[in-house]
Amino acid sequence: DHIVGDTAGVYGKILYGNDGDTCLFVVQWDSVGAFDADGSIPDITTFRVVLNRCTGIVEYQYESVGTFGLDSAALVGLQQASTTLSGAIPGWVFYNRLGYPIETRPYDGTCVRFYPKIGTVALDAWNIVGVSMTPNDANYSKAGLFPTAVSAAYRYSNGYIPTDPLSKGEGVWMKFDSAGWVGGNSPATFDNDVTATVADKWNLVCGPSGFVPTGSIIATGGTVSSNYFGYGPSGYYIATSLQPGKGVWVKMNGAGTLQMISYGAAPKAAPMMVVGETDLAGLNKVTIQDATGRSQTLYLGSEGQMRNELSFFELPPAPPAGSYDVRFASQRMVESYPDMPVDGQAYDYPVAIQGAVYPVIVRWEMKSPVKGARKLVLSDLADGKSIQQVMDGSGS
Secondary structure, eight states, X not given: OEESEETTEEOOEEEEEOTTOTTEEEEEEEEEEEEETTEEEEEEEEEEEEEETTTOOEEEEEXXXXXXXXXXXXXXXXXXXXXXXXXXXXXXXEEEETTBSGGXXXXXXXXXXXXXXXXXXXXXXXXXXXXXXXXXXXXXXXHHHOTTBSSOOEEESSSEEEOSSOOTTBEEEEEBSSOEEEOOSSBEEEOSEEEEEEOSEEEEEEOOSSOEEGGGOEEESSEEOSOOEEEETTEEEEOSEEOTTBEEEEEEESSEXXXXXXXXXXXXXXXXXXXXXXXXXXXXXXXXXXXXXXXXXXXXXXXXXXXXXXXXXXXXSOOSTTSOEEEETTSBSEEEEOSSOOXXXXXXXXXXXXXXXXXXXXXXXXXXOOSTTOOOEEEEEETTEEEEEEOOSEEO
């Protein structure tokens, strides 16, 4: 119910700036007008909103709440943007609503401060999570950061090792018994720059408070020798960016550090089918889906289609027992066959399946048929009988 101007006059002004601090965006309503039964009137209401993009803190500062000095009809809080998970009708976080509770009514000289907290959206299962903010109470314990977890936190060092407290920059496996938002209740401060110490071979890492494109991560010491892999409802997937609160796998050639810097907004996702220099979209696809709808896709093509070493497509260590996982027995998600297969030689590519709810459906899409008289054949042993299906075109 504030007004700056109408045909009857001008009532104050709205200002914005940063007070010389590049972290801040400040908006001030200065002596703006108000409405009463007779229409718009001048008023002395002056308040401001301070957005701190470096710490994530939102602050409402009330210099003067108006002629009567105490605002009893305000709606004070945060509204979620309609483009987020809340849908077309976003939700609210109310600090004071129509004057209640009485203790939180705005009055002259008060300040309301909203802090972010540590957390992420988790599956009803095992998840790779991590610490993406600095807890203001310096409590990095698992119980403090993820109180609803139903398992220990497991970091990776040539195997899964229980760990407590947690560390910034390190991803951990943790299990939850319900899907949704998970995280501690303690206020926290944004971290826009996190450096993780990594060992030779596989590592679990977690980035800062904002999104980080994987192509912008700076490796020092060792070099990155794999894709970045996240874990979702259908198992491992190639991650093109790091998300706050979620951990990813990465394989290193040598020990060193990874510096992950966030620039705020979520990056535009890179095409998922182009990884390294090998175009996965041009390879033959085999997708395995279990009875719950979880699916994982594996790729098979000729040696001439490969622009990366096959080791680049090695998948991370298997997730904890019971989690869904599909991979070639070689531990890769991509396999290749010779451009000109040798007569009389067999080329087998066994597939390992973990945690699937049977029955499973196998679908194929042959983008690059084998040259010559050879065929790609799907083989399985079911009920003591060997099943062999030639994979031509698309089918299941």
